[in-house]
Amino acid sequence: MSTVVDIKNLGVSFATDAGAVKAVDDVSLSVDRGEVLAIVGESGSGKTVTAKTILGLLPETATTRGAVVLSNREGTGEHNIIALSKQKLREIRGTDVAMVFQEPSTALNPVYTVGWQIMEGLRAHGTISKAEARAKAIEMMRKVGIPDPEERVDHYPHQFSGGQKQRVVIAMALVLDPGLIVADEPTTALDVTVQAEILDLLRRCRDEFGTAIVLITHNMGVVADLADRVAVMYQGKVVEEAGVQSLFAAPKHDYTKALLAAVPYVGHGVARALERAAARPEGWGQQTPLVEARGLEITYPGRFGRTGFTAVGGVDLVIRPGEVLGLVGESGSGKTTIGRAIAGLTKVTGGSLKVLGAEMNGIRERDFRPLRSRIGFVFQDPASSFNPLLTIAECVAEPLIIHSGVKDAASARAKVDELLEAVQLPRSYGDRYPHELSGGQRQRASLARALALEPELLIADEPTSALDVSVQARVLELFAELQREFGFAALFISHDLAVVDLLADRIAVLYHGRLVEEGTGAEVLGAPKDPYTQRLLASLPVPDPVAQAARREELRRLREAV
Amino acid sequence: GCTAGGGDPEATGGTLTIGTTEQVTALDPAGSYDNGSFAVQNQVFPFLLNTPYGSPDVEPDIAESAEFTGPTEYTVTLKPDLTFANGNDLTASDVKFTFDRQVAIADENGPSSLLYNLDSVDAVDDTTVVFNLKSENDQIFPQILSSPVGPIVDEDVFSADSLTSDDDIVAGNAFAGQYVITSYDFNNLISYKANADYDGLLGEAKTDTVNVKYYTDASNLKLDVQEGNVDVAHRTLSATDIDDLRGNDNVKVVDGPGGEIRYLVFNFNTMPFGATTAEADPAKALAVRQAIANLIDRDAISEDVYKGTFTPLYSYVPEGLTGANEALKSLYGDGNGAPDADKAAAVLEAAGVTTPLDISIQYVAERYGPSSSDEYAIIKDNLESSGLFAVNLQSTEWVQYSEDRVADLYPAYQLGWFPDYSDADNYLTPFFLTENFLANHYDNAEVNDLILEQAVTADPAAREALIGEIQDKVAADLSTIPYMQGAQVAVVGSDVEGTEDTLDASFKFRYAALSKG
Amino acid sequence: MSTVQIADPSASAPAARRPKPKSQGGGFGRYLLVRFLLIFPTIFILVTLVFFLMRTTGDPITAAQGGRLGPEALAELRAAAGYDRPLFVQYFEYLGQLLTLNFGETLTTNRPVVEVLATYGPATFELVFYSLLVAFVIGIPLGLLTAYYRDKPQDAVFRVLAIYWYAVPIFFAGLILKLIFSVWLKWFPVAGRASVSAELQMQTLSNKTGFYTIDALMTGNPEVLGDVLSHAVLPAIALGLLTAGIFLRLVRTNVIGTLATDYVDAARSRGVGELRLLRKHAYRPALIPIVTVIGLQIALLLSGAVLTETTFEWKGLGFILVEFIESRDYVAVQGIVVLLAVIVAITNFVVDIIAAFIDPRVRY
Amino acid sequence: MTAATVTAPVKRRLRDRLPVVHQLRQSVGLQRGMLVAGLVMLIVFVLSAIFAPLLAPYGFAQRADADGAFGTQQPPSAEHLFGTTVGGYDVFSRVIWGTQTAILVVIVAVLLSIFIGIALGLYAGYFGGWLDRVLVVICDAVYAFPSLLLAIVLSIVISGGQSNLWGGILAAAGSIVVVFIPQYFRVIRAETVRIKAEPFVESAKVLGASNSRIVFKHVFRNATRTLPLIITLNSAEAILTLAALGYVGFGIEPTAAAEWGYDLNKAQSDVTSGIWWTALFPGLAIVFSVLGIMLVGESLNDLADPRLRGRRRVAQASGEVAETSVVPGGTLTAGPGGIEGLEDGETFDEHGIEVRR
Numbered sequence A: 001m002s003t004v005v006d007i008k009n010l011g012v013s014f015a016t017d018a019g020a021v022k023a024v025d026d027v028s029l030s031v032d033r034g035e036v037l038a039i040v041g042e043s044g045s046g047k048t049v050t051a052k053t054i055l056g057l058l059p060e061t062a063t064t065r066g067a068v069v070l071s072n073r074e075g076t077g078e079h080n081i082i083a084l085s086k087q088k089l090r091e092i093r094g095t096d097v098a099m100v101f102q103e104p105s106t107a108l109n110p111v112y113t114v115g116w117q118i119m120e121g122l123r124a125h126g127t128i129s130k131a132e133a134r135a136k137a138i139e140m141m142r143k144v145g146i147p148d149p150e151e152r153v154d155h156y157p158h159q160f161s162g163g164q165k166q167r168v169v170i171a172m173a174l175v176l177d178p179g180l181i182v183a184d185e186p187t188t189a190l191d192v193t194v195q196a197e198i199l200d201l202l203r204r205c206r207d208e209f210g211t212a213i214v215l216i217t218h219n220m221g222v223v224a225d226l227a228d229r230v231a232v233m234y235q236g237k238v239v240e241e242a243g244v245q246s247l248f249a250a251p252k253h254d255y256t257k258a259l260l261a262a263v264p265y266v267g268h269g270v271a272r273a274l275e276r277a278a279a280r281p282e283g284w285g286q287q288t289p290l291v292e293a294r295g296l297e298i299t300y301p302g303r304f305g306r307t308g309f310t311a312v313g314g315v316d317l318v319i320r321p322g323e324v325l326g327l328v329g330e331s332g333s334g335k336t337t338i339g340r341a342i343a344g345l346t347k348v349t350g351g352s353l354k355v356l357g358a359e360m361n362g363i364r365e366r367d368f369r370p371l372r373s374r375i376g377f378v379f380q381d382p383a384s385s386f387n388p389l390l391t392i393a394e395c396v397a398e399p400l401i402i403h404s405g406v407k408d409a410a411s412a413r414a415k416v417d418e419l420l421e422a423v424q425l426p427r428s429y430g431d432r433y434p435h436e437l438s439g440g441q442r443q444r445a446s447l448a449r450a451l452a453l454e455p456e457l458l459i460a461d462e463p464t465s466a467l468d469v470s471v472q473a474r475v476l477e478l479f480a481e482l483q484r485e486f487g488f489a490a491l492f493i494s495h496d497l498a499v500v501d502l503l504a505d506r507i508a509v510l511y512h513g514r515l516v517e518e519g520t521g522a523e524v525l526g527a528p529k530d531p532y533t534q535r536l537l538a539s540l541p542v543p544d545p546v547a548q549a550a551r552r553e554e555l556r557r558l559r560e561a562v
Numbered sequence B: 001g002c003t004a005g006g007g008d009p010e011a012t013g014g015t016l017t018i019g020t021t022e023q024v025t026a027l028d029p030a031g032s033y034d035n036g037s038f039a040v041q042n043q044v045f046p047f048l049l050n051t052p053y054g055s056p057d058v059e060p061d062i063a064e065s066a067e068f069t070g071p072t073e074y075t076v077t078l079k080p081d082l083t084f085a086n087g088n089d090l091t092a093s094d095v096k097f098t099f100d101r102q103v104a105i106a107d108e109n110g111p112s113s114l115l116y117n118l119d120s121v122d123a124v125d126d127t128t129v130v131f132n133l134k135s136e137n138d139q140i141f142p143q144i145l146s147s148p149v150g151p152i153v154d155e156d157v158f159s160a161d162s163l164t165s166d167d168d169i170v171a172g173n174a175f176a177g178q179y180v181i182t183s184y185d186f187n188n189l190i191s192y193k194a195n196a197d198y199d200g201l202l203g204e205a206k207t208d209t210v211n212v213k214y215y216t217d218a219s220n221l222k223l224d225v226q227e228g229n230v231d232v233a234h235r236t237l238s239a240t241d242i243d244d245l246r247g248n249d250n251v252k253v254v255d256g257p258g259g260e261i262r263y264l265v266f267n268f269n270t271m272p273f274g275a276t277t278a279e280a281d282p283a284k285a286l287a288v289r290q291a292i293a294n295l296i297d298r299d300a301i302s303e304d305v306y307k308g309t310f311t312p313l314y315s316y317v318p319e320g321l322t323g324a325n326e327a328l329k330s331l332y333g334d335g336n337g338a339p340d341a342d343k344a345a346a347v348l349e350a351a352g353v354t355t356p357l358d359i360s361i362q363y364v365a366e367r368y369g370p371s372s373s374d375e376y377a378i379i380k381d382n383l384e385s386s387g388l389f390a391v392n393l394q395s396t397e398w399v400q401y402s403e404d405r406v407a408d409l410y411p412a413y414q415l416g417w418f419p420d421y422s423d424a425d426n427y428l429t430p431f432f433l434t435e436n437f438l439a440n441h442y443d444n445a446e447v448n449d450l451i452l453e454q455a456v457t458a459d460p461a462a463r464e465a466l467i468g469e470i471q472d473k474v475a476a477d478l479s480t481i482p483y484m485q486g487a488q489v490a491v492v493g494s495d496v497e498g499t500e501d502t503l504d505a506s507f508k509f510r511y512a513a514l515s516k517g
Numbered sequence C: 001m002s003t004v005q006i007a008d009p010s011a012s013a014p015a016a017r018r019p020k021p022k023s024q025g026g027g028f029g030r031y032l033l034v035r036f037l038l039i040f041p042t043i044f045i046l047v048t049l050v051f052f053l054m055r056t057t058g059d060p061i062t063a064a065q066g067g068r069l070g071p072e073a074l075a076e077l078r079a080a081a082g083y084d085r086p087l088f089v090q091y092f093e094y095l096g097q098l099l100t101l102n103f104g105e106t107l108t109t110n111r112p113v114v115e116v117l118a119t120y121g122p123a124t125f126e127l128v129f130y131s132l133l134v135a136f137v138i139g140i141p142l143g144l145l146t147a148y149y150r151d152k153p154q155d156a157v158f159r160v161l162a163i164y165w166y167a168v169p170i171f172f173a174g175l176i177l178k179l180i181f182s183v184w185l186k187w188f189p190v191a192g193r194a195s196v197s198a199e200l201q202m203q204t205l206s207n208k209t210g211f212y213t214i215d216a217l218m219t220g221n222p223e224v225l226g227d228v229l230s231h232a233v234l235p236a237i238a239l240g241l242l243t244a245g246i247f248l249r250l251v252r253t254n255v256i257g258t259l260a261t262d263y264v265d266a267a268r269s270r271g272v273g274e275l276r277l278l279r280k281h282a283y284r285p286a287l288i289p290i291v292t293v294i295g296l297q298i299a300l301l302l303s304g305a306v307l308t309e310t311t312f313e314w315k316g317l318g319f320i321l322v323e324f325i326e327s328r329d330y331v332a333v334q335g336i337v338v339l340l341a342v343i344v345a346i347t348n349f350v351v352d353i354i355a356a357f358i359d360p361r362v363r364y
Numbered sequence D: 001m002t003a004a005t006v007t008a009p010v011k012r013r014l015r016d017r018l019p020v021v022h023q024l025r026q027s028v029g030l031q032r033g034m035l036v037a038g039l040v041m042l043i044v045f046v047l048s049a050i051f052a053p054l055l056a057p058y059g060f061a062q063r064a065d066a067d068g069a070f071g072t073q074q075p076p077s078a079e080h081l082f083g084t085t086v087g088g089y090d091v092f093s094r095v096i097w098g099t100q101t102a103i104l105v106v107i108v109a110v111l112l113s114i115f116i117g118i119a120l121g122l123y124a125g126y127f128g129g130w131l132d133r134v135l136v137v138i139c140d141a142v143y144a145f146p147s148l149l150l151a152i153v154l155s156i157v158i159s160g161g162q163s164n165l166w167g168g169i170l171a172a173a174g175s176i177v178v179v180f181i182p183q184y185f186r187v188i189r190a191e192t193v194r195i196k197a198e199p200f201v202e203s204a205k206v207l208g209a210s211n212s213r214i215v216f217k218h219v220f221r222n223a224t225r226t227l228p229l230i231i232t233l234n235s236a237e238a239i240l241t242l243a244a245l246g247y248v249g250f251g252i253e254p255t256a257a258a259e260w261g262y263d264l265n266k267a268q269s270d271v272t273s274g275i276w277w278t279a280l281f282p283g284l285a286i287v288f289s290v291l292g293i294m295l296v297g298e299s300l301n302d303l304a305d306p307r308l309r310g311r312r313r314v315a316q317a318s319g320e321v322a323e324t325s326v327v328p329g330g331t332l333t334a335g336p337g338g339i340e341g342l343e344d345g346e347t348f349d350e351h352g353i354e355v356r357r
């Protein structure tokens, strides 16, 4: 095996008025033909910058040191990317190295057909007739698994689903048959089920085309699924590099250890849930539920008189006091919609939804407002759920001002400080503006605000999806602790089974606006009955290369069975 | 360069291009009462009576004779065998039709109000028309027949009870003046052709084809005449433009007497010490008017603002018209037309007016040309530099102005006047009768009677004397202060002849007099 | 751990919006219909607004005869014309007329409003057309150029120039253009839409359209066409440069925006050259917001046309409207306003269709 | 997208929070050049308005001094730097005094339209309903009407065509106001509609905050971030509209105030007669002031938009190793600094993301 790309002592700094700022520091890596190298590491550690260097895609403000030696597929020529002229760079991009982007919907130009975009790469490199290019594009689309490629070649990006778009992006990368594909978080924007398919496709790229892949990801499951070798980056440096098995089995660097420890596994929560169930008082099951949905239906009105869109239909669910219900499902399945309906943000259009005894179907805002003090809401995106013009203390004080008759933020300060400490934020953070906090800190402040009035019910809509794994772990822990302490009931929404599993007493699985399965973690995750849940579980890559290999088999069987 | 040439390449010799900034309202004489429309009508419609080149007085045009055959009976005999350009006969019946429809239509934009003295019209035979008048011996009536209400129209083309559209008139070729219109693009371009059938007072047209281009911006017209793209620019170039063109060898600037006047009106009720003010005192009010009359520097306005295109006016009837005098010249200022601040101060002191006196003066921003503001800046200067007045000067948009001035809102204000016909009466009757259009509450029974008398005085000399007397009396009262008289100015290419002939006191600019050498 | 809900990094880039939910697809025709129907409330409001505004400014009779007639005579005429009746009576009368598509006759010149529109509309249309042409030819390439050279001296120079074009009042620019190109260099005529001889030739056409370019073509005389075109040059430049400045800015902003999107980077990673990136990948998506704004610019352009028309003796709607406002010709003003509203609405309508043509996400 | 290392952040200093000052400090290179040029022009403009009585050798309506009348259309000379007008006024003095009129109109126009526009925009955007729809259609209709013509009609309506200083200024400003209100309305409404859907507003709603509290505490201040930019653009437009009104004959009486558009109107025939100074200087004054304002506006726009802003300083490396976390590319991370904040750059530079040494 020969080396496709050899990165030697790469250093990347961004030139600014205030001097150089280093993003990548003395990184050396190499990838062999047909090998998948995964780069993991926390956010901002320089993964993307490293990857972009391989394609020479860094902005003009960047200065690079070291060498990135790229050889072509045949192994006949070598180029040091860093020293290459613009024109030369253009020539090797696409032929020697290609890139797959994170968000397929933004990596495709919306105003051109996908065929046009695939062909463009072909025509940018050498003379090829239109018909030939088209034939090649169709063939490549077929290879990446797009049905009816003859027809779909003339479709526009928006006419494809997210997974298909990513396939098209991969097709574009493959069409010039490059020796190396750099994939920067290629599945982050996709549902787990789709993610599994794309990972399959990437694996086929390696196996059938012999393409080397540099795979950048946060997701240790993906690493376990696809990578041959793993490089762990931390603060611009590669702190550890090892084969995938040995890395998972015996991480050496502290950061790697911490990272692996922070990754939630499906099944870890089962024991905890059992414990909690056991601790419940007698007759708990008979208490009136805080939330009770019967045949809940939510339709978004269509614009310009079009028929509306039914996001949620015929959902039955119950949340009892002190209970955490986990709501999972793929993107667009209606999770957020249900959460918002319970909080009175979205109108219920059918069925019945009782929240704290009030019937939400047809309720008026005025009647619901008094009940709001008993409900807390934690938003998915901690950054945008704070008014950027108010300090954290003012934000956290707001519920107190509204409901407990406190005059202003200053007089609520004592209580606010208490709350901040409860979520383990130093008091002094209260004087900062939201943007002056890190994501994890903001999420904690958000929790503090939601808990200010000691609500009976907390709705948390993907509260950790914007966070890094390690930060997520800390926030989840805190959430669990607070839940124990305050004893609120919660609707915990997430698309991540493992996260839900950690916290929830019961798990509800939503699919296309319908509840397909509901039960305790052990029931749903241990012995899923609904085929969708089964597929979901099987698609979830576990962060363990050995176990994952077995699961892959299982998933393949499952797919074939369908 | 690809500059478009001015002249029409096909026509030979006899083509003239005229540019104007006036606007046409309608070709139909019953639907228009403005200079722009009348300028067109003058070329293409015949009049019973008209002013010959070089004179303000009327003579029979397509009529053979016109005279009073009774105190209220004005008989006009047409020349025989008159025709319109379309071949229709022009008979007494057309004449009767013309005036009957004016009265019947009485369009709000029309001049029918000029027929205030007309009772009825009889067509006695094909060539004889009798106008039955309401009041006796109306000396103005012949002038009226040459005014905007007088163009004779074809009864076969025009509608008897409604306005006839420009296109119908042009299509019907209902013309019998010196020219006919061959191509008509409303307010953009009119093309005239000499009318060989015209057989009236003014004679044949000197130029065969005349194109009139309508401009909206005087400076564009100025540039075009300067560049030779138009041969004649008439009404209205700015004073600056004319001044500049006077020094240009490619063009000639031709001046003639003008009937347009500017005057300052006093509202006898609301002016300082006016009848309805708190300290009403007619003597003091008169002193104020006199002081102002003493202070206005006409020469400065004429020279600085108008560069000679307007000349000082010292009476109510403009110079050039029969009967005009210079009544104000001797009464006010230094006696030679220049202002006299000491005299003004003395007048006010004698009347016991404490100075400086606050006075508001209003003018119209655009109605009377772009220079009104400069004109009034000078007047304000004149009044204030004497130390006798503190002037609050304001300008107002025309429509509001017209409403406000008759609502007694303005103590003193600017107005201008364009004559309907070139007779002194047109500068007296509308203004100084007890009931007048100024509505400024000026009421002098003596003047009122004199005005009525001159209108029916048949003897020219006696009438002239009366007109002089009226001017002297009003000058003493100062109902208004006239101060400017506009000259007619045409700028013509150096090869254009005949302009002098038509820039006369008739205030009718006739294209037929012009020719290109 | 992966996340689904990564905030769309280019959410602010208009071209990179998330695809619309499926339920909204297929309704484009309906959307256009609604858009089209919106013309009517717009017209209704404008007409109402203008009706009452105009009535508060005085009446045409005072405007025309205030310098000749006394108050009683004026009042008599006003009564005869019906202006002394209650406003609402007059208003509903007018609405009734409008409903029967009767625009009436102008009060000052007694010409059918429709005829007035037919005379002056084409002039404005031609002027706007030519100036848009200038604006496109100058504004868009320069916009691309400045985007390409962003923050380089070329960029700064053209941007300042664009702002300058916007900052120079159009009448001032017109005056200077005339002095330089007509009086001094004598390249172009001073003003007007055609010279007298050309106009006379076009007058003889039996089926003249009022669009001088078309009429000139119909005369079959190349000199006439040349004459007409040479008259259009300066006004088109005066108005066009102003618009070009706006376009340049727009194109620059949007192209820079799209240049920062992932798909441009993606195309770059495929080896697509920089110029092609600019021309194909950045420009076309950027065109969508540009086209939309151009639609909104039409009203502005008509405003600019008022001044251009006065400066260059270009007898169009804007110019004539000022005259009608001054003479309080209610009927004419209202008629023209209806036409303007229709033009603006139709433009926006067409712009939507064009935008849809550029943007497949709307089309399907 | 961006990663942030949040080291104990210093509270933003005042100079970083003042709108224009902040942008000035933030700008670099040519963008700073444009901003500085614009600011300089703007300052000259404002100063000459404030100090007009000192700067102008004569009054705006002065036609004569102790030595007698100035004379009309006199070419530039030592006594009259820019010559005199057809009305016999000193061009230089009128150009200087004209800044006062222009600024008054700008202030009145912008103030009036801002208040009304914001109030309507907030209301319509937040509450929606039929009033919203009606207002939107009305504003669209007004937008469809050429603004200059509307301004003409309104100047007649407002002042009855009267033209003393305040009559003239109010008429000009008033007519501009009516044209501008729809613009402010549109912007504020759009912002409000957008902000209404922001999680922080929803979170306030979930907390049970009353509508008025949400509108004033949460929506209002966030909705006004783009205002400085619009204000500059509208100020420029106000000057141009005033000039255009003056030019078409609806200007302010020359003895009441000096107005460039009016002077240009009067100078029309001068220009074609070789008298260049009466038109050139008022014309240049318009260009100068509008150019200055536009340059500032354009620069603010660039600096507000992360896509357009030139790269700028990144905070000093502090060398501290701090917690790292993901900052999602949310749109509303602006500090109280004002107009920018359409971006995450604030966190990006002030608080040291690139702390990698």
Ligand SMILES: Nc1ncnc2c1ncn2[C@@H]1O[C@H](COP(=O)(O)OP(=O)(O)OP(=O)(O)O)[C@@H](O)[C@H]1O
Pocket: A014, A021, A022, A023, A041, A042, A043, A044, A045, A046, A047, A048, A049, A050, A059, A061, D001, D002, D003, D326, D353, D354, D355
């Ligand atoms: N254009 C740029 N200018 C200045 N700094 C930059 C630029 N691009 C990236 N950086 C900085 O370089 C560092 C590494 O960024 P990079 O995008 O490689 O992180 P990453 O590991 O991919 O993180 P993530 O997981 O969030 O994608 C970060 O601190 C980032 O802020």
Ligand SMILES: Nc1ncnc2c1ncn2[C@@H]1O[C@H](COP(=O)(O)OP(=O)(O)OP(=O)(O)O)[C@@H](O)[C@H]1O
Pocket: A300, A301, A309, A310, A311, A329, A330, A331, A332, A333, A334, A335, A336, A337, A338, A495, C004, C005, C021
């Ligand atoms: N305001 C809205 N108007 C119309 N449709 C909507 C609206 N909000 C959401 N939808 C649609 O309703 C469906 C469910 O949306 P919802 O946000 O509840 O999904 P979700 O399960 O939370 O997905 P995700 O994991 O992506 O957050 C989606 O198809 C979405 O497009």
Ligand SMILES: [Mg+2]
Pocket: A047, A048, A049, A184
């Ligand atoms: Mg990255």
Ligand SMILES: [Mg+2]
Pocket: A335, A336, A337
């Ligand atoms: Mg969601």
